[in-house]
Amino acid sequence: MARHEKALLRVSQWLDLSRSGRQEFIDTAQRVSSSQETTYTRYDEQYLQHLQQDVFTHDEVLRYLEEAGIGEDIVQDFSSGEIPFDEVYQSWNEIRYSVNEILDLTMLLKLVHSCSENPETLSQGIDSRYKFQKLVYLVNQELADQNQLDRDTAPYDHGKLERTGFRYTYRMRSSGPFAKALEEDKRRLYASNLIDEEVMAKVETPEINEEKCRYRITLGRSGEVVMDRFASQLEAMETEVLSDWEEAIDHVVLQFGHMTVEELHEYIMDLDPVKKAEDRDLLLRGRRVKYDSEPWITISAGGEIGHV
Known part of the structure; x- marks a missing residue:
C-alpha cells in the first residue's frame, strides 16, 4: 500500500x-x-x-x-x-477499538516495536509482510507448545494459546502459514496511523500479498504514542496471561527477527506441521475472542484515552 x-x-x-x-x-x-x-x-x-x-x-x-x-x-x-x-480527517489519529481488542492490537504494535529495538535486526521495524505474518505465527506456536498450569478442558490442546496470544487462525498457503484476519487487522492499523508501510525494494517475497515488491512495516505516529505509554508497562506485567505473551514475542524476535526472508522461509517450510499440510489446511487455531459486547475506547494521537 x-x-x-x-x-x-x-x-x-x-x-x-x-x-x-x-x-x-x-x-x-x-x-x-x-x-x-x-x-x-x-x-x-x-x-x-x-x-x-x-x-x-x-x-x-x-x-x-x-x-x-x-x-x-x-x-x-x-x-x-x-x-x-x-x-x-477529524478522526485520522483517533483509534477506536474494544477494550479487549485494543490489547490484541497493542501486542501487534509490541511486536513491531520489539523488532525496531532489536539491534540484531539491523533495520527499523519489520522488513517484509512475509516476516510480519510468520513472526506472529511463531509467537502463537510457541505459546501452543507450552503446557498450562491447570487442567486443559478445551476440545483441542493448544497449551497456553487457549488463554493468551493472538487470535489469528493460520491456514496453509503457498507461502506457508497465513492468517487472513491478521492481514485485515494490519490494514486497520495502517488506516488508523498505528503502523506505516513503505516500499523497500522491487523485490518479491514468498508472501501471497507481496508478489511484486517488499514492504517495511514500522510504527506510525499513533503507534509510537501507544508504545511510549504502554511498552514499559507490558514488560512489567505480572499476570501469567500477559507476561507469557510478552515473553513469547521477545523470544521470537530474538531468535528469528534477524533472519533474512530466505532464511526464515526455509525454517518455516521445514516445520513438521507445515511440511505435512495441504493448501488451506488448518495449521493453528488462534485464541478465540468475541468483541461485539465489549465496551469501546478511543486513543487520540496525543495519547488521551476516552470511553465511547
Whole structure:
C-alpha cells in the first residue's frame, strides 16, 4: 500500500463505500493522479491540495462517484474542489477499538516495536509482510507448545494459546502459514496511523500479498504514542496471561527477527506441521475472542484515552 493511499482510503471511508467500492475509488484516484505526472514524496498540505484541485475534480472521479450512488451534494463538493477535509480527517489519529481488542492490537504494535529495538535486526521495524505474518505465527506456536498450569478442558490442546496470544487462525498457503484476519487487522492499523508501510525494494517475497515488491512495516505516529505509554508497562506485567505473551514475542524476535526472508522461509517450510499440510489446511487455531459486547475506547494521537 503506497504511503499516500492512506489519504484516499480515509476519503473512501468517509464516503461510506463498500470494501470493493473503496478499492475502486482508490484505483481511480491514483490513476488520475499518476496521469498528471506529478510526484509527491510526502503526505502534506500540498498533496491534499493536489487531490482537491486536480484529482477529485476530474471527470473520471466524478463519474465514478455518480455511478456509485454518492449523493448529489457530495459530488458537487468534489466538483467544486470544496471537499470538507476537516470533517474527513477529524478522526485520522483517533483509534477506536474494544477494550479487549485494543490489547490484541497493542501486542501487534509490541511486536513491531520489539523488532525496531532489536539491534540484531539491523533495520527499523519489520522488513517484509512475509516476516510480519510468520513472526506472529511463531509467537502463537510457541505459546501452543507450552503446557498450562491447570487442567486443559478445551476440545483441542493448544497449551497456553487457549488463554493468551493472538487470535489469528493460520491456514496453509503457498507461502506457508497465513492468517487472513491478521492481514485485515494490519490494514486497520495502517488506516488508523498505528503502523506505516513503505516500499523497500522491487523485490518479491514468498508472501501471497507481496508478489511484486517488499514492504517495511514500522510504527506510525499513533503507534509510537501507544508504545511510549504502554511498552514499559507490558514488560512489567505480572499476570501469567500477559507476561507469557510478552515473553513469547521477545523470544521470537530474538531468535528469528534477524533472519533474512530466505532464511526464515526455509525454517518455516521445514516445520513438521507445515511440511505435512495441504493448501488451506488448518495449521493453528488462534485464541478465540468475541468483541461485539465489549465496551469501546478511543486513543487520540496525543495519547488521551476516552470511553465511547
